[in-house]
Amino acid sequence: MLIAIAQRLSKRERPTLDKLKAEATQLERADFLWHYLLQSFATMGRASGWHGLIGNKSNYDRLRFGALAKLTPAARSAQVEATCRAAKIRMPGIKAGYILKCFDQVQNLGGVEAAKMKLLAQPGREGKIAFLKSFSGIGDKYSRNIMMDVYHPDFRDSIAVDARIKTLSAKLGLSFPSYAAHEAFYLEVAAEAGLNGWELDRLIFNFQSEFLGAARN
Numbered sequence: 001m002l003i004a005i006a007q008r009l010s011k012r013e014r015p016t017l018d019k020l021k022a023e024a025t026q027l028e029r030a031d032f033l034w035h036y037l038l039q040s041f042a043t044m045g046r047a048s049g050w051h052g053l054i055g056n057k058s059n060y061d062r063l064r065f066g067a068l069a070k071l072t073p074a075a076r077s078a079q080v081e082a083t084c085r086a087a088k089i090r091m092p093g094i095k096a097g098y099i100l101k102c103f104d105q106v107q108n109l110g111g112v113e114a115a116k117m118k119l120l121a122q123p124g125r126e127g128k129i130a131f132l133k134s135f136s137g138i139g140d141k142y143s144r145n146i147m148m149d150v151y152h153p154d155f156r157d158s159i160a161v162d163a164r165i166k167t168l169s170a171k172l173g174l175s176f177p178s179y180a181a182h183e184a185f186y187l188e189v190a191a192e193a194g195l196n197g198w199e200l201d202r203l204i205f206n207f208q209s210e211f212l213g214a215a216r217n
Contacts, residue, residue, distance in 0.1 A: 002172075005214045006193040009203045020202055024151040031112040033119055034065045036149060037102050037135060040142040045090040052087035059087045065112050068103055076100065098137030105135055125154040140179040148198055157190075157197040159183040164208045165201075171215040 010017070029035060038060070042053035053059050061067060062083045068076050080099050084092035109115040122128045132143035145160035159165065161182045169175070169182065176182040183197075190200035204211055 001214050002189045002211070003193045005211055006189065006195060006200055006203060009207055009210065010193065010195055010199060013203065013207065016206065017199055017202060021151045023149060027150040027152065030116070031065060032150075033116045033146075034102075034106060034112045036146045037138070038063055038099070039149070040146060041084075041095045041098055041137060042087070042089055044095065044137070044142070049087065049089040053084070053089055056087060059083050063099065065103070065106065069107070076103070095137070101136035125158065128152075128154060148201065151198065155198065157187060159186045159190075159197050159201045161186075162205070164205055168204060168208065168211050168215065171212055 026032065026035075039050065039054050042049040053063070062079055068079070071079060077096075077100055080103075081093060081096040084096045084099070089095060106112060106115045109118055119128060119131055122131045128147060129140075129143045132138050132146060133140075138146075141160045141162055144155060144158045145162075147155040148158055148160055159182075161179055165182070165186065169185075174185070176185065186200060186204075187197045190197045193200065195203075
């Protein structure tokens, strides 16, 4: 069932996938890592949080690395928490803490451009995952998703196991002992459907209802 729906959607939604793949140009941003850390915290637990923090220019500008770097630690802390609350993201206090710790780590690495280069210099997928997981609040899902968002070559056979995928797995009566096992199952589905992991992941994210509908039949 999963293979058939993935194949059908991949043909129908090829323009959607191509548009998402074009986000690879975002990797050219000097502040790539900082921007995608912020985006991760904005969407963590609720994708709609993007609109309040990333899509809202006023809120986003307050959390730009350069803007925060100009503030004293106390003022920076106050600004980050106030902005997270104004953006109405989930768990604003916890995420403010994540952002502040990430700021310190990026600063210790030499700033946004140096941190980006450090990330890209890590060997292969596993090296980059380990580096990203060293940032406060970033776990298995977002250490993949950050690089998948820009269609990085090292992450084209990856699955960012999120609530949508977990819901689909539960609907199918599937359970897994670990993140790695969960990811491996969907990578096998992708391969059987003639897709890479990234393509299946983005199809499930954007068209979950169709996968769920097929799962009920």
